[in-house]
Amino acid sequence: MNVLITGVAGFIGFHVARRLLQGGWKVLGLDSLNDYYDPALKRARLALLTPEPGFRFVGTDLADRAAMESLFAGQTFDRVIHLAAQAGVRYSLENPHAYVDANLSGLLNVLEGCRVQQVAHLVYASSSSVYGLNTKVPFTETDAVDHPVSLYAATKKSGELLTHSYSHLYGLPATGLRFFTVYGPWGRPDMAPIKFARAICAGEPIDVYNQGEMSRDFTYIDDIVEGVVGVLDQVPVPQPDWIPELGSRGQSSAPYRIFNIGAGQPVGLLDFIQTLERGLGIEARKNFLPMQPGDVARTWASTQALRDLTGFSPQVGLEEGVAKFVAWYREFYSPTV
Numbered sequence: 001m002n003v004l005i006t007g008v009a010g011f012i013g014f015h016v017a018r019r020l021l022q023g024g025w026k027v028l029g030l031d032s033l034n035d036y037y038d039p040a041l042k043r044a045r046l047a048l049l050t051p052e053p054g055f056r057f058v059g060t061d062l063a064d065r066a067a068m069e070s071l072f073a074g075q076t077f078d079r080v081i082h083l084a085a086q087a088g089v090r091y092s093l094e095n096p097h098a099y100v101d102a103n104l105s106g107l108l109n110v111l112e113g114c115r116v117q118q119v120a121h122l123v124y125a126s127s128s129s130v131y132g133l134n135t136k137v138p139f140t141e142t143d144a145v146d147h148p149v150s151l152y153a154a155t156k157k158s159g160e161l162l163t164h165s166y167s168h169l170y171g172l173p174a175t176g177l178r179f180f181t182v183y184g185p186w187g188r189p190d191m192a193p194i195k196f197a198r199a200i201c202a203g204e205p206i207d208v209y210n211q212g213e214m215s216r217d218f219t220y221i222d223d224i225v226e227g228v229v230g231v232l233d234q235v236p237v238p239q240p241d242w243i244p245e246l247g248s249r250g251q252s253s254a255p256y257r258i259f260n261i262g263a264g265q266p267v268g269l270l271d272f273i274q275t276l277e278r279g280l281g282i283e284a285r286k287n288f289l290p291m292q293p294g295d296v297a298r299t300w301a302s303t304q305a306l307r308d309l310t311g312f313s314p315q316v317g318l319e320e321g322v323a324k325f326v327a328w329y330r331e332f333y334s335p336t337v
């Protein structure tokens with residue numbers, strides 16, 4: 001089977017590609033290797049994929065319409081896994097245009113490619129951030145998600161809408177996955193685990209937002225990969241009997257589904273920090289700060305819908321996941337302590 005994975009040099013894309021290559025898939029990986037965070041980390045991930053016989057790489061920007069058209073014209077894909085995006089909540093206050101370019105124009109180019117080629121199944125990344133101002137927990141796919149609190153979240157929600165229109169108009173089978181705070185080896189340097197580990201190892205204070213009164217549904221990367229792989233062959237079909245007033249918001253009359261994908265166990269920020277302190281064997285100095293614009297106080301995934309479809313069952317608890325993250329962090333960054 002041939003799969004196009006966008007964002008292949010990114011945290012999640014790298015792990016998904018590795019897993020599919022092990023399973024005998026042929027992977028064309030796309031990434032622009034942009035410098036939102038250190039491209040050396042992206043190149044290091046890529047260096048592990050490149051020797052694999054089933055792997056090819058294309059260094060293209062999603063927003064480059066001509067390049068994307070020729071990519072889809074030149075080869076066929078059995079599946080498209082679209083993970084490339086401008087991620088990060090806080091950066092969306094500094095550089096809003098990057099979000100529209102990658103997450104909307106870039107997505108449109110992927111949708112067009114899938115339409116022209118009649119791809120059998122598009123699986124794409126959404127985000128827990130679409131739950132925005134919602135306070136009812138756990139977050140479920142049946143909840144309305146109309147109040148994003150960051151431009152990042154707004155583009156992710158818009159991406160779900162753009163995809164639904166293609167699914168409806170052109171019968172494109174599409175599955176959206178709302179990822180909840182993914183962590184683990186080869187993670188993102190703009191996210192808390194690496195930011196904290198760096199500061200703690202350097203003896204510098206860590207910034208703790210909302211005075212620590214926050215929780216996140218931290219989800220270990222291997223569980224995310226299982227979830228992504230698990231939906232690949234669960235191709236959505238049209239549901240002519242579905243009606244908007246009664247049906248789930250995560251479904252449609254079109255071949256379109258949306259799933260949360262998270263551990264389903266929110267962890268307090270201070271508990272997460274303590275677990276990391278234990279893993280590193282160093283106590284953190286904490287700099288307590290107010291809530292950051294664009295952030296939400298808590299996230300918590302209901303994953304019942306995904307469990308019902310695929311048997312999804314996260315396996316890696318926080319202590320084990322953080323230990324694995326720390327082992328990788330120490331090896332990759334070789335901090336002196």
Ligand SMILES: NC(=O)c1ccc[n+]([C@@H]2O[C@H](COP(=O)([O-])OP(=O)(O)OC[C@H]3O[C@@H](n4cnc5c(N)ncnc54)[C@H](O)[C@@H]3O)[C@@H](O)[C@H]2O)c1
Nearest residue numbers: 007009010011012032034061062084085125127179181182
């Ligand atoms: N990691 C999480 O906790 C999390 C949570 C919710 C949603 N997501 C979503 O999951 C997906 C993957 O996230 P990640 O954590 O692996 O992020 P990442 O930043 O590590 O990976 C994204 C990759 O996409 C590439 N990219 C960005 N813009 C591009 C463009 N215009 N053209 C081509 N390539 C481009 C980047 O170079 C990067 O390698 C994203 O869509 C993100 O929004 C992630």
